[in-house]
Amino acid sequence: MGEIWKVGEIMAVGYGLLIDYEFCSGCQTCEVACKEEHDLPVGKWGIRVLDDGPWQKNDVDDEGKNFNWNKIPVPTDLCDLCADRVKAGKDPSCVHHCQAFVMKFGTIEELAAELTKKPKQVLWVPRG
Amino acid sequence: MEYKNDLGKPWRYEEDGFTVTRTSMWSPPGCHPVGCGLKLYVDKEGKLDHVEGDENNPITKGRLCVRCLALPDYVYNPSRVLYPMKRDPKDRGKDAWERISWDEAYAIIKEKRDYFAQTYGPECMAVFSGTGRSGGIMCQEMAQKVLGTPNACYTQSGFACYQPRSAACSCVLGAYYPEIDYAGGLEGGYDNPEYVVPEVIVVWGKEPLPSNGDGLFGHVVLDLMKKGAKLISVDPRVNWLTTRSEIQLRVRPGTDAALAMAWCYIIINEDLYDHDFVDQWCYGFEEFKNRINDPEKGITPEKAAEICDVDVAKIYAAARMYGKAKPATIAWGLAFDQNQNGNQAGHAMLAIMAITGNVDVPGGQIIGEVPADMGMESEMAAGAGGAQIEKADGAWEGDSTDVISFGGIGDETAQGGWEGIGEELTQKTIGMDQYPLYCNNIRMAHADMMLDALLTGEPYKVRMGWIQSTNLLSPTCCAEPSKWYQGLLGLEFCIATDVFLTPSIQGCADLFLPIQSCAEKDDVNMTHYAGSPVMVGAINKAIDVGEAKSDAQILVDLGNILGSPRIAGRYTTGAEYTSDNRAVIAGMDIRALGDVVYYQRGCNYRKYEKGLLRPDRKAGFLTNTGRVELYSTAFEANGEDPLPYYSEPAFSPRKDPVRGEKYPFILTTGARTYAFFHSEHRQIPRLRELNPNPLLEINPEDARKIGVTDGQWVEIANEFGKAKFKARVSPIVRAGTVHAQHGWWFPEQEGEAPNLFGVWQSNCNDLVPNHYNSKLGYGAPHKCMSCTIRPLNENLDADMSMIWEKFGKLVK
Ligand code: SF4
Ligand code: SF4
Numbered sequence: 001m002g003e004i005w006k007v008g009e010i011m012a013v014g015y016g017l018l019i020d021y022e023f024c025s026g027c028q029t030c031e032v033a034c035k036e037e038h039d040l041p042v043g044k045w046g047i048r049v050l051d052d053g054p055w056q057k058n059d060v061d062d063e064g065k066n067f068n069w070n071k072i073p074v075p076t077d078l079c080d081l082c083a084d085r086v087k088a089g090k091d092p093s094c095v096h097h098c099q100a101f102v103m104k105f106g107t108i109e110e111l112a113a114e115l116t117k118k119p120k121q122v123l124w125v126p127r128g
Numbered sequence: 129m130e131y132k133n134d135l136g137k138p139w140r141y142e143e144d145g146f147t148v149t150r151t152s153m154w155s156p157p158g159c160h161p162v163g164c165g166l167k168l169y170v171d172k173e174g175k176l177d178h179v180e181g182d183e184n185n186p187i188t189k190g191r192l193c194v195r196c197l198a199l200p201d202y203v204y205n206p207s208r209v210l211y212p213m214k215r216d217p218k219d220r221g222k223d224a225w226e227r228i229s230w231d232e233a234y235a236i237i238k239e240k241r242d243y244f245a246q247t248y249g250p251e252c253m254a255v256f257s258g259t260g261r262s263g264g265i266m267c268q269e270m271a272q273k274v275l276g277t278p279n280a281c282y283t284q285s286g287f288a289c290y291q292p293r294s295a296a297c298s299c300v301l302g303a304y305y306p307e308i309d310y311a312g313g314l315e316g317g318y319d320n321p322e323y324v325v326p327e328v329i330v331v332w333g334k335e336p337l338p339s340n341g342d343g344l345f346g347h348v349v350l351d352l353m354k355k356g357a358k359l360i361s362v363d364p365r366v367n368w369l370t371t372r373s374e375i376q377l378r379v380r381p382g383t384d385a386a387l388a389m390a391w392c393y394i395i396i397n398e399d400l401y402d403h404d405f406v407d408q409w410c411y412g413f414e415e416f417k418n419r420i421n422d423p424e425k426g427i428t429p430e431k432a433a434e435i436c437d438v439d440v441a442k443i444y445a446a447a448r449m450y451g452k453a454k455p456a457t458i459a460w461g462l463a464f465d466q467n468q469n470g471n472q473a474g475h476a477m478l479a480i481m482a483i484t485g486n487v488d489v490p491g492g493q494i495i496g497e498v499p500a501d502m503g504m505e506s507e508m509a510a511g512a513g514g515a516q517i518e519k520a521d522g523a524w525e526g527d528s529t530d531v532i533s534f535g536g537i538g539d540e541t542a543q544g545g546w547e548g549i550g551e552e553l554t555q556k557t558i559g560m561d562q563y564p565l566y567c568n569n570i571r572m573a574h575a576d577m578m579l580d581a582l583l584t585g586e587p588y589k590v591r592m593g594w595i596q597s598t599n600l601l602s603p604t605c606c607a608e609p610s611k612w613y614q615g616l617l618g619l620e621f622c623i624a625t626d627v628f629l630t631p632s633i634q635g636c637a638d639l640f641l642p643i644q645s646c647a648e649k650d651d652v653n654m655t656h657y658a659g660s661p662v663m664v665g666a667i668n669k670a671i672d673v674g675e676a677k678s679d680a681q682i683l684v685d686l687g688n689i690l691g692s693p694r695i696a697g698r699y700t701t702g703a704e705y706t707s708d709n710r711a712v713i714a715g716m717d718i719r720a721l722g723d724v725v726y727y728q729r730g731c732n733y734r735k736y737e738k739g740l741l742r743p744d745r746k747a748g749f750l751t752n753t754g755r756v757e758l759y760s761t762a763f764e765a766n767g768e769d770p771l772p773y774y775s776e777p778a779f780s781p782r783k784d785p786v787r788g789e790k791y792p793f794i795l796t797t798g799a800r801t802y803a804f805f806h807s808e809h810r811q812i813p814r815l816r817e818l819n820p821n822p823l824l825e826i827n828p829e830d831a832r833k834i835g836v837t838d839g840q841w842v843e844i845a846n847e848f849g850k851a852k853f854k855a856r857v858s859p860i861v862r863a864g865t866v867h868a869q870h871g872w873w874f875p876e877q878e879g880e881a882p883n884l885f886g887v888w889q890s891n892c893n894d895l896v897p898n899h900y901n902s903k904l905g906y907g908a909p910h911k912c913m914s915c916t917i918r919p920l921n922e923n924l925d926a927d928m929s930m931i932w933e934k935f936g937k938l939v940k
């Protein structure tokens with residue numbers, strides 16, 4: 001890794017976060033891990049877990065899986081992809097602590113390849 | 129992409145100017161003993177800088193929930209109290225505390241305890257506890273070993289948390305509480321060749337992801353889903369797991385016994401049961417079958433559909449799906465306890481697990497091994513280290529509520545009453561006359577009877593109280609907290625231990641003893657209070673903060689000062705004490721455990737074949753007949769029906785339609801959030817921000833009917849009390865049912881009485897009465913009350929910037 005890191009800049013270019021929202025439980029660990037890592041005060045966030053739902057689906061057609069409720073974590077403008085951690089060879093704090101192991105950090109290319117392997121994933125590239 | 133990780137690092141190491149201590153976290157802050165792996169990063173000044181998840185923990189593997197991530201904000205919170213304080217009992221409720229030394233605090237305790245014990249008899253003292261904190265499970269030890277009173281008391285009406293289930297386990301199963309087997313005790317976890325991934329996991333009356341209830345690390349359910357396990361949910365309320373379930377049975381609150389009996393009906397009558405297991409290991413199958421099929425007391429799926437208000441086809445589908453899966457496992461939860469009919473629901477549940485052959489098999493229900501009698505083979509399950517346990521004096525002084533939650537073993541009485549306080553004093557326990565099974569099963573006074581004693585002085589006056597690490601007035605661990613407040617104010621002297629000045633302490637205590645957080649002490653975490661063979665972890669000390677002491681250190685100090693025969697001269701440090709009483713399960717002392725940090729206990733499956741469920745090492749279960757008692761002789765001996773039955777919740781609108789007109793909404797409480805452990809964490813801004821206000825979930829249909837919009841404040845009320853909440857209009861609750869969050873108080877509000885940090889503002893437990901227990905004294909209607917709802921015009925929203933101002937600047 002590291003070929004696209006620009007030396008001396010705390011900005012990860014060419015990297016992203018891949019999140020499997022089929023299994024994201026909405027535990028909010030990513031939110032608090034980020035706030036602790038970056039010492040963010042109340043009111044500011046590096047990532048937010050948004051709700052898709054909850055609303056009732058048609059019971060019969062959906063084989064009893066009767067509610068649509070997905071948790072979709074979205075990095076904010078403050079997300080720097082944990083540049084300092086990554087440079088030190090660590091994974092981003094949200095990725096490390098995610099209770100459902102649904103977050104991956106990597107180059108856009110590798111994550112895009114992962115994205116083809118299963119549905120219900122989302123690839124975020126907060127820095128360009 | 130691969131990153132550096134810390135796999136294989138020692139328990140303590142240096143990294144980038146930090147000293148890193150690996151530890152297995154538990155209490156305080158409270159948590160069910162899950163023992164998640166933490167790395168505590170301490171800077172050159174000896175301050176905790178930040179926390180990370182330890183990837184070496186075999187179960188959590190680096191994952192953490194929000195509460196441990198925010199541990200520095202808890203440890204260095206500006207409102208934390210770091211030294212002992214006293215206050216004149218005349219000034220209760222006032223901010224009139226005076227800082228004192230530990231020596232002075234201990235001298236006061238000795239003087240008071242000796243005075244009360246000598247003047248009125250030691251039973252006039254009582255120790256009150258709550259849930260999920262290390263001090264809570266030391267309640268009996270503080271009462272019986274140290275103060276010498278039998279009256280330890282978990283204050284929740286009917287012990288409506290775990291004990292109703294635990295009593296059913298003792299009486300029916302003759303084993304510890306059966307939890308889902310997630311390979312927690314096996315090296316390699318899910319990949320261990322001995323382990324089998326369950327085909328079906330039933331999550332029944334439990335929300336394990338946020339609660340981690342009973343030591344079950346909730347996200348293992350999600351791990352197993354990814355490995356192919358299918359889910360069935362039984363819950364009136366929608367949560368994330370229910371949305372991923374094949375079937376959700378949204379039962380009417382409080383009707384679990386009927387549904388469980390209907391499952392038994394289908395499994396038995398459709399021959400989905402394990403004949404070998406039933407023939408060899410069960411007692412009373414014919415009687416049980418007859419009861420299930422009884423035209424009056426039995427429950428057919430059709431009858432259950434009517435009672436539970438769910439589709440009968442779904443009941444059939446769910447029971448068949450479970451009955452045909454091998455192995456299948458059930459995570460059962462608090463809904464069984466917060467219900468007067470819970471013993472019966474538990475009975476039927478244990479029958480489901482047993483007759484399908486899922487007890488103590490890989491991927492089924494795992495149960496803990498029982499220590500052998502003195503002189504018997506004393507080998508615990510051979511864990512990773514192949515530990516051999518030699519018990520020093522034959523009686524394992526397991527101090528957990530669960531370890532001692534066994535009925536029927538004569539050990540304690542053989543030693544002359546609980547903890548050697550003598551038979552006569554033991555018999556004076558409040559509630560012993562009426563509820564001997566309850567009191568003996570957990571070595572405690574009966575909660576509702578204790579409240580009566582506090583209020584009336586009958587059967588005798590309780591004069592000195594000890595609030596052990598619980599904030600009972602906040603709606604967590606008692607029913608009708610306003611009455612408990614009155615009762616506690618009647619005490620002549622009251623001591624309390626905690627991390628923060630809670631409403632309970634501000635209102636009622638005269639002496640405050642500050643306790644250490646999990647980062648500040650050497651201690652031991654026993655997953656699931658040692659009730660499941662999962663993990664024993666070391667809590668490794670990393671920092672010092674103020675003058676706080678650990679619960680165990682206070683116990684040992686006072687044991688020495690008061691001359692407790694089981695402590696004085698035997699221990700000088702709390703760590704020595706927990707070493708002997710908890711680390712022993714791992715077959716090592718606390719320092720050796722500290723080095724390995726996590727010790728997996730190994731799983732001996734089918735222990736009933738090997739004699740490992742009985743101290744006499746005979747095959748079978750620890751019941752009167754040695755078998756799983758589908759017909760419970762223990763229930764029968766205690767005056768309860770030996771077979772399960774359904775009874776309608778006392779306050780359901782269906783039971784009393786006239787009252788139902790007045791209080792038309794079924795009120796449930798107690799669902800867990802990620803942000804808080806019960807009444808804790810309200811003063812941690814980064815956690816409070818996740819859930820700033822107490823919420824009442826209400827169905828859109830109902831909200832429209834009564835004119836409430838999302839975010840509006842409302843008042844819920846019934847004949848017992850009232851409380852204010854912010855409405856969250858959502859279809860996740862059934863029409864006709866509302867859910868109120870529990871545990872609320874407002875550390876940012878005025879602390880002095882009568883406000884007491886706003887503890888009466890959103891106190892849902894004030895709507896729940898005492899004395900609505902089962903025949904055996906168990907359970908309370910926290911999840912099946914009813915109320916009316918009134919929209920409010922006022923806005924009580926928390927001001928998060930004020931909370932950040934007040935609690936955001938850490939004191940390091
Ligand atoms: S990558 Fe780092 S900065 Fe971005 S959301 Fe995750 S923790 Fe926050
Ligand atoms: S930590 Fe993981 S599981 Fe939890 S909300 Fe964030 S992405 Fe979802």
Ligand code: SF4
Binds near residue numbers: 154158192197
């Ligand atoms: S579950 Fe308990 S031990 Fe685990 S991270 Fe959360 S608070 Fe800490």
